[in-house]
Amino acid sequence: MARARRLHGWLALAVVLVGLFSLTVGATDVALGPALWKLATGEALTRMEMIVLWDIRAPRLVLGLLVGAALAMGGAVMQGLFRNPLADPGLVGVSAGAGLGAITAIVLAGAAPAWLAVATGDHLVAVAAFFGGWASTLLLYRVSTRRGRTSVATMLLAGIALGALAGALSGILVYISDDRQLRDLTFWGLGSLGGASWAKVLAAGPIILLSLAVASALGRGLNGLALGEATAGHIGLNVQWVKGGAILTVAGATGAAVAVSGGIGFIGIVVPHLLRLSSGPDHRPLLINAALLGALLLVLADVIARVIIAPAELPIGIVTAVLGAPVFLWILLRQRGMVDL
Amino acid sequence: MTVCVEGLSVRYGARVVIEDLDIIACSGALTAIVGPNGSGKSTLIKAICGDLSYDGVVTLNGLDVASAHPWELASQRAVLPQASTLAFPFHAIEVVRIGLTAGTGGAQAGRAEAALARVELAGYANRYYQELSGGEQQRVQLARVLAQIWEPCTGQGPRWLMLDEPVSSLDVAHQLQVMSIAKEFARGGGGVLAVMHDLNLTGLFADRVVVMAEGQVLAAGPPEEVMNDAVLSQAYGCALRVNTTPHGPAPFVLPHTAEAHAAP
Numbered sequence: 001m002a003r004a005r006r007l008h009g010w011l012a013l014a015v016v017l018v019g020l021f022s023l024t025v026g027a028t029d030v031a032l033g034p035a036l037w038k039l040a041t042g043e044a045l046t047r048m049e050m051i052v053l054w055d056i057r058a059p060r061l062v063l064g065l066l067v068g069a070a071l072a073m074g075g076a077v078m079q080g081l082f083r084n085p086l087a088d089p090g091l092v093g094v095s096a097g098a099g100l101g102a103i104t105a106i107v108l109a110g111a112a113p114a115w116l117a118v119a120t121g122d123h124l125v126a127v128a129a130f131f132g133g134w135a136s137t138l139l140l141y142r143v144s145t146r147r148g149r150t151s152v153a154t155m156l157l158a159g160i161a162l163g164a165l166a167g168a169l170s171g172i173l174v175y176i177s178d179d180r181q182l183r184d185l186t187f188w189g190l191g192s193l194g195g196a197s198w199a200k201v202l203a204a205g206p207i208i209l210l211s212l213a214v215a216s217a218l219g220r221g222l223n224g225l226a227l228g229e230a231t232a233g234h235i236g237l238n239v240q241w242v243k244g245g246a247i248l249t250v251a252g253a254t255g256a257a258v259a260v261s262g263g264i265g266f267i268g269i270v271v272p273h274l275l276r277l278s279s280g281p282d283h284r285p286l287l288i289n290a291a292l293l294g295a296l297l298l299v300l301a302d303v304i305a306r307v308i309i310a311p312a313e314l315p316i317g318i319v320t321a322v323l324g325a326p327v328f329l330w331i332l333l334r335q336r337g338m339v340d341l
Numbered sequence: 342m343t344v345c346v347e348g349l350s351v352r353y354g355a356r357v358v359i360e361d362l363d364i365i366a367c368s369g370a371l372t373a374i375v376g377p378n379g380s381g382k383s384t385l386i387k388a389i390c391g392d393l394s395y396d397g398v399v400t401l402n403g404l405d406v407a408s409a410h411p412w413e414l415a416s417q418r419a420v421l422p423q424a425s426t427l428a429f430p431f432h433a434i435e436v437v438r439i440g441l442t443a444g445t446g447g448a449q450a451g452r453a454e455a456a457l458a459r460v461e462l463a464g465y466a467n468r469y470y471q472e473l474s475g476g477e478q479q480r481v482q483l484a485r486v487l488a489q490i491w492e493p494c495t496g497q498g499p500r501w502l503m504l505d506e507p508v509s510s511l512d513v514a515h516q517l518q519v520m521s522i523a524k525e526f527a528r529g530g531g532g533v534l535a536v537m538h539d540l541n542l543t544g545l546f547a548d549r550v551v552v553m554a555e556g557q558v559l560a561a562g563p564p565e566e567v568m569n570d571a572v573l574s575q576a577y578g579c580a581l582r583v584n585t586t587p588h589g590p591a592p593f594v595l596p597h598t599a600e601a602h603a604a605p
Contacts, residue, residue, distance in 0.1 A: 083428035223439050226428045227485075230392050235442050235489060236415025281429035 004285035007278075011292035018296055019065065022303045023057050026310075060196035063204070064302045065295040067193070067257045068267060070208045072294020073215050074253035075268025076275075076287055080222030081141070081246040082155060085276075088269040089254040092159025094136045096166035098251075098258040100173075101132020102188065107173045107181050126203045129259035134251030136162050141247060191262035191317030193302050204256040211252035212291055214245055219284030222246065226281070264317050266324025267294050273331045342368050342402045342498045344389060344534060349397035351384050351556075358384045359556040361397075366549070368499035368532035371524055373543045373564075375536075376553035377577050382536045383423070385553070386505050389534065390420045402498050418501035419489040423509070425482050427470050433457065433481045434466035440485035449491075456488035457481070459522065475510045483507065483519060493531025502526050504535040508542060520546040544568055544592040552576050568592045 024032040030052040038045055045053075071089075078087045078094070089095045105112075105128035112124070140162060144155035174185055188195075221242030224232035233239045257264070271294045275286055301319040308314055344366040351359040359381045366372040374382045388395045391406045391414055399406040402417055419440070427436065437453040457463055460480040470478060490500040502523060508516040516539070524546050527533045537543045543550060543564065550567045552559045554576045560567045565585075573581045573594065582598035585591065 079428075085429065220442055224442050226431065227436070227439060228422065228425060230390075231420070231422060231425065233392070233411050234390060234415065234420040235440055236412035237442065238411055276429060280435070281431055282435060 004275075004279035004282060004289060007275075007289050008285065008292065011289060011296060015065070015292055015296045015299075018299050018303070019061055022061050022064070022299050023053065025303055025307055026052065026057055028052055055197075059198045059201050060193050060302070061299060062201050063196040063260060064193050064299040066201070066205055066208045067261045067264065068295040068298025069212060069291035070253035070257040070294075071264060071267040071298070072271035072290040073212055073287055074250050074257070076272040076283070076290040077215050077218060077222065077246050077253075078137075078250045078268070079272055080218070080225060080283055081243065081250065082144070083226060083228075084155065085273065086269075087155065089133070089137075089250060090263060090265045090268060092140055092155060093162030093166060094133050094140065094159075094250065094254050095258050095263050096163040096170075097136025098129040098133035098255040099189075099263060100166040100170050101128040101130070101135075101255065102126075102259045103170045103173050103185060104128055104132070106184055106188070107177045123203045126207055126256050126259040130207060130252055130255035132166070133255035133258070134248065136166065137247045137250050137254075141243070188262050191264050192305075192313075192315045193261055194313060196260075200260045204260040207252050207256040211249045211256070215249040215253070215287050215291075218242060218245055218249065219282070219287050222283040222287075226283075262317070264298070264320055266320045266328060267298055270324045270327050270331070271297065274327070277331070277334070342532070343400075344402075344501065344532060345398075345400045346385075346389065347398045349385070349388060349395055349399065351381070351388055351393065351395045357556060359388070359395075362556070362558055364551055364558060364561060366532060366534050368494075368501070369527060369530055370548035371527045371533040371535065371546055372549045372551065373535050373537045373547035374551045374553060375538075375540060375543055375576075376559075380553040380576070381556040382553055383505055386503055386534060386536050390414075390418070390503055401501060415489065416500075417490075417497075418503055419486040420503040421483055421486045421505060421507055423505045425478065430469050430471060432467050433462065433470055433473065433484075436470050436481055437485045437488050440489045452488050452491060453484075456484040456491070459487055460484045461518065476512060476515055479507075479510050480515065480519070483522070487522070487526075490531070493526045493529035499531050501532040501534065504533065506536050506538055509538060516542060540568065540573070540594045544594070564592055565590045568594070 020032065030049055032053070035045055035049045035053055075088050078089055079085050081087070102125050105125040109124060116124070140155065140158055143158040174182065177185060221232070221237050224235055224237045225239070225242060229239055232242070272286065272290050275289050275293060279285065279289065298316070298320070301323065302316050305314040305316045305319045346362060346364045349359055349362045350357065362385070374385060376382050384393070387393050389399055389401070389406065391409070395407070401414065404413060404417065406414065434453055434457065437456050441452060454463070454466065457466055460483050462477065462480055462484065465473065465477065465481070470481060473481065486502065490502065493500055504523060507523065508519050511519060520542055523533045523535060527548065537547070547564050549562065550564045551561045552567055552572055559576050560572045568583055570581060570583055573583060580598070581594050583592045583594055586593065
């Protein structure tokens with residue numbers, strides 16, 4: 001516990017350092033140091049420096065932090081809710097559901113009633129992704145939980161079915177989309193922070209921050225839930241509130257992350273695992289550490305994606321999969337017998 | 342103060358598990374619920390714990406179980422489930438501390454350690470729960486339950502220990518240990534309701550026995566009155582002969598008698 005708490009500080013420090021580093025690297029050789037010096041001495045930045053630092057790298061950094069934190073904390077909350085270390089929004093169809101929501105919004109935005117456009121403003125895609133994620137989380141939980149027990153086999157199979165269904169419906173929408181929409185969809189589906197802009201930060205940021213705030217209050221409840229739903233109630237927790245909060249959190253974090261970055265895998269499953277191994281399964285520090293480590297790793301992965309074949313760019317989903325999948329397998333080997341699946 | 346069950350009926354779908362059942366359990370006593378498999382014992386204790394919906398009235402120290410908040414109930418009673426799986430690799434001491442979550446006057450420092458010592462697992466605090474044997478896991482759960490309602494009796498009245506087959510995965514020495522802990526809790530002024538399979542431990546430790554069969558109460562009273570040949574044979578559907586030891590009134594039942602009866 002004390003160790004997990006100490007980790008907060010170290011992770012926060014690492015996030016700051018990696019964040020500053022990510023501002024200095026990129027396709028152009030604009031450096032952060034001279035620009036900061038100019039800001040400090042009141043000298044005007046060049047137009048190039050303004051565009052590269054403020055319009056390209058800064059929103060990309062902020063979006064990376066938000067998405068990384070959302071994916072890792074979403075994974076940790078989902079694993080707590082399902083009492084299962086294999087639950088991950090990407091694996092069990094929640095990301096696909098959120099994706100369906102986002103695609104629906106992109107393709108059918110023109111057909112949406114005027115009041116909806118007014119109510120959601122620039123956030124239509126993010127809001128639609130949230131509802132897609134929420135509906136699939138809820139459906140998945142209903143299908144796989146009976147009398148307070150979640151069946152892993154049912155959860156994984158239902159997740160596959162949900163994912164396939166969402167994929168098929170998304171396919172139909174792609175089929176009827178026009179050329180411009182198709183271009184948007186393709187970029188979106190690559191799983192990248194490439195199109196980062198302040199508008200996207202503003203669209204996804206509030207939903208993600210709200211989800212993180214709710215999740216940070218769920219630690220005690222998820223600890224109780226680890227003992228089983230009935231026991232969680234016996235020790236005085238309002239189980240319905242904990243479950244409802246967890247489902248909304250997962251939907252909000254996953255939906256918003258998917259809406260702005262496509263599907264980025266493995267952060268949600270690898271980060272909570274690494275933290276449980278290093279500092280224990282107590283959800284109170286775990287959820288906060290997951291957000292920090294998720295933000296750290298995603299920004300780091302984005303730096304790698306940007307420089308490894310510069311000036312071209314690798315989709316970040318490839319980087320997280322190449323790094324995450326072996327770690328995941330290693331965890332499974334180490335954990336064999338330790339976790340009751 | 343009592344646990345009071347009036348006109349309780351429980352249905353699973355169309356199947357009636359318990360119908361129009363009344364029982365009263367008083368604090369200061371260990372009340373055992375016995376009966377054959379499927380007689381509704383576990384369903385009864387689940388209803389009393391507020392785990393399922395039912396018709397009728399269940400009150401705990403005058404608190405209506407169906408409408409009470411989870412945290413109100415948690416400060417008055419703790420529940421030991423039949424079997425517990427744990428999703429994540431918690432240490433034994435962490436499992437006990439989760440029981441203190443409700444924060445109902447149970448947050449004193451050292452409480453969790455004392456509870457582990459109470460079930461003779463003091464050296465197991467930093468062992469992984471999953472690495473413990475079934476019996477040790479059951480005792481860690483008992484420690485968690487004890488930590489939740491440490492004092493059997495407070496200014497607000499007695500507290501209740503609800504045990505669903507507390508000794509089913511334990512060896513004989515630990516069966517005696519766990520039953521002694523429960524008995525001591527009752528002696529301290531608290532109430533104990535235990536679903537039991539072992540008739541001999543029931544005869545030895547229970548102050549009151551409720552015999553259930555087919556969702557109804559067949560008999561209720563002190564063990565030496567209720568545990569007789571006729572009642573037990575009817576409840577379990579086999580010829581049982583009840584005996585007493587030379588040392589005291591506690592009845593015991595040997596399966597041999599049923600076997601001998603069935604042989605000819």
